[in-house]
Amino acid sequence: MRGENKRSVIVGVFVFIGLAILVVGILTLGGQQKKFVKAIHLKAVFDDIGGLQTGNNIWFSGVKIGTVRKINFYGDSQVEIEMNVEEAVVDFIRKDSKATISSDGLIGNKIIVIYGGTTLAPPVQDGDRLESVMPLDTDKMMETLQVNNENLVEITADLKTLTSKLAAGEGIVGAVMTDSTLAENFRSILKNLNTASISSNKMIRELNTFTGKLNTKGNLFNDLVTDTLLVGEIRNTMESFKATAQNSEEMTEELKAITSKINSGDNAMGLLLNDKAFAQTLKSTMESTDSAAYNLNRGLEALEYTWPFRGGFKKKAKEEAKSDN
Amino acid sequence: MSVEEDDKKPFLSKKFDKFFTGLANAWSFVSRFFKEVLLPPYEFKEIIHQCYRIGVESLPLISLTGFIVGLVFTNQSRPSLTEFGAASWLPSLISIAVVRAMGPLVTALIAAGKVGSSIGAEIGSMKVTEQIDAMEVSATNPFKFLVVSRVLATTFMIPLLVMYTDFVALMGSFLSVNANEMVSMSTFFVQVFESITFLDIFSSVLKSILFGFTIGIVGCYKGYNSSKGTEGVGQAANSAVVISMFLIFIEELLALQIVNAIRAL
Numbered sequence: 001m002r003g004e005n006k007r008s009v010i011v012g013v014f015v016f017i018g019l020a021i022l023v024v025g026i027l028t029l030g031g032q033q034k035k036f037v038k039a040i041h042l043k044a045v046f047d048d049i050g051g052l053q054t055g056n057n058i059w060f061s062g063v064k065i066g067t068v069r070k071i072n073f074y075g076d077s078q079v080e081i082e083m084n085v086e087e088a089v090v091d092f093i094r095k096d097s098k099a100t101i102s103s104d105g106l107i108g109n110k111i112i113v114i115y116g117g118t119t120l121a122p123p124v125q126d127g128d129r130l131e132s133v134m135p136l137d138t139d140k141m142m143e144t145l146q147v148n149n150e151n152l153v154e155i156t157a158d159l160k161t162l163t164s165k166l167a168a169g170e171g172i173v174g175a176v177m178t179d180s181t182l183a184e185n186f187r188s189i190l191k192n193l194n195t196a197s198i199s200s201n202k203m204i205r206e207l208n209t210f211t212g213k214l215n216t217k218g219n220l221f222n223d224l225v226t227d228t229l230l231v232g233e234i235r236n237t238m239e240s241f242k243a244t245a246q247n248s249e250e251m252t253e254e255l256k257a258i259t260s261k262i263n264s265g266d267n268a269m270g271l272l273l274n275d276k277a278f279a280q281t282l283k284s285t286m287e288s289t290d291s292a293a294y295n296l297n298r299g300l301e302a303l304e305y306t307w308p309f310r311g312g313f314k315k316k317a318k319e320e321a322k323s324d325n
Numbered sequence: 326m327s328v329e330e331d332d333k334k335p336f337l338s339k340k341f342d343k344f345f346t347g348l349a350n351a352w353s354f355v356s357r358f359f360k361e362v363l364l365p366p367y368e369f370k371e372i373i374h375q376c377y378r379i380g381v382e383s384l385p386l387i388s389l390t391g392f393i394v395g396l397v398f399t400n401q402s403r404p405s406l407t408e409f410g411a412a413s414w415l416p417s418l419i420s421i422a423v424v425r426a427m428g429p430l431v432t433a434l435i436a437a438g439k440v441g442s443s444i445g446a447e448i449g450s451m452k453v454t455e456q457i458d459a460m461e462v463s464a465t466n467p468f469k470f471l472v473v474s475r476v477l478a479t480t481f482m483i484p485l486l487v488m489y490t491d492f493v494a495l496m497g498s499f500l501s502v503n504a505n506e507m508v509s510m511s512t513f514f515v516q517v518f519e520s521i522t523f524l525d526i527f528s529s530v531l532k533s534i535l536f537g538f539t540i541g542i543v544g545c546y547k548g549y550n551s552s553k554g555t556e557g558v559g560q561a562a563n564s565a566v567v568i569s570m571f572l573i574f575i576e577e578l579l580a581l582q583i584v585n586a587i588r589a590l
Binding site: 010019026029032 | 373374376377380381384481484485486488489491492514515518519521522523526530
């Protein structure tokens with residue numbers, strides 16, 4: 001008898017726990033799906049609900065505030081959504097709030113998102129209809145993607161042609177890729193370019209050093225660039241140079257006139273320089289003069305030993321010897 | 326042709342005649358159950374006793390099976406979901422799988438194996454040892470005492486066992502999810518209940534009631550109609566399990582169609 005009683009108690013406990021699991025499950029589910037909370041009904045009309053179903057969630061500021069209660073056709077082909085929204089959050093949803101259809105993940109369930117609303121508008125009331133905003137249409141996105149795909153096909157076709165030409169060695173690039181000599185030349189050019197770039201780098205470094213020196217104060221070039229007084233002096237010097245050059249030009253002109261006159265031969269200098277007969281005459285004259293001077297010199301020497309000039313010459317020789325001592 | 330010879334001749338064929346006769350007998354057995362279940366006297370003590378045997382004594386086996394199912398199913402599903410970057414959907418996936426299908430189905434199959442065979446063998450051995458006849462002689466209604474009590478016990482206990490299985494399977498799944506995805510218990514159960522609906526729970530309960538009734542009625546029917554001595558007992562136990570499991574799958578399929586039709590409304 002006691003054993004039967006014990007068995008009954010165990011069965012009772014078993015049933016109790018089993019039913020408790022069921023009840024807790026139902027209550028949790030109901031609580032989570034807002035089945036047992038006070039709710040108001042809001043409506044929104046969409047052209048396309050994209051697979052939204054009864055029981056899908058309503059989100060406001062990222063918080064689940066209710067579920068889709070009913071889906072009805074409205075007007076010609078629109079769809080009216082009736083929503084159960086928790087009464088506790090009604091104060092936060094304004095009459096100018098908007099409703100749109102979104103999803104709770106990349107490939108998640110469809111949801112209705114209520115957003116916007118200003119404090120200027122009063123809170124929503126039971127039966128209010130929210131302004132609906134159509135979500136991004138995936139079909140339109142797919143259409144755009146299709147255009148992209150077609151473009152991609154064309155691009156790849158062009159690329160295919162290009163690469164086949166390259167592989168066949170057509171064109172400059174193709175030739176570079178297939179002709180080993182050309183490639184070697186190209187490599188050599190690149191090598192030279194590399195050397196040139198190294199040299200240019202070096203030159204730039206040196207130029208930098210040079211310009212650094214130029215920028216040093218007290219340097220002529222620096223003074224040229226920075227000293228305004230020096231610039232004035234240089235300008236004056238240049239003016240003088242200019243005047244001198246002008247004078248030289250005038251002088252050259254005059255010299256040119258003189259030389260042309262000399263070359264013309266109708267004057268003494270021209271005759272002297274250009275007339276051969278005159279030159280011969282002048283030469284013979286000069287020879288005659290030389291001979292006369294020689295004879296004159298011999299005559300004078302003879303005169304030194306001749307009276308009355310002999311005493312005078314002796315006296316002069318004595319004075320010269322005296323001044324030498 | 327004499328009347329006796331005409332009686333022995335099969336109506337359609339031997340196999341068809343046997344099948345349809347068996348179906349008619351089964352129908353009459355089920356009808357008798359519904360008739361007897363409503364009429365007093367009610368064998369409460371025997372019902373409690375059978376509830377203890379079917380429910381409480383099956384609990385360890387069912388719990389272990391449910392735990393392993395939850396754990397293994399989670400670990401097997403993880404790679405596929407991870408491939409899509411949807412490992413966070415594991416709780417939802419497991420809850421749908423366990424509550425909608427695996428909980429009732431696994432529990433019913435385990436119970437068909439353990440309880441169905443036990444009922445078939447027990448009643449079969451009572452039948453072949455003429456204990457049932459003896460009960461009739463002693464003014465005890467054997468159908469009410471043996472069949473009604475067992476069928477009611479299975480009908481009540483299987484749904485409760487399904488509740489336990491669901492809970493234990495979800496706990497097994499939680500252990501795996503917690504160890505791998507570091508998901509807390511509250512987050513796990515929030516996600517579990519996010520993806521199931523009342524329809525899932527009610528359909529699960531109704532299905533398990535149907536499964537329990539099937540296990541009990543098939544086991545009792547096979548045992549009650551066993552013959553051929555001890556060999557018949559073995560056959561009764563075996564066919565009770567096989568037919569129960571077969572019917573459970575058929576019922577699961579039909580229930581799925583009905584629930585989907587209701588879901589689409």
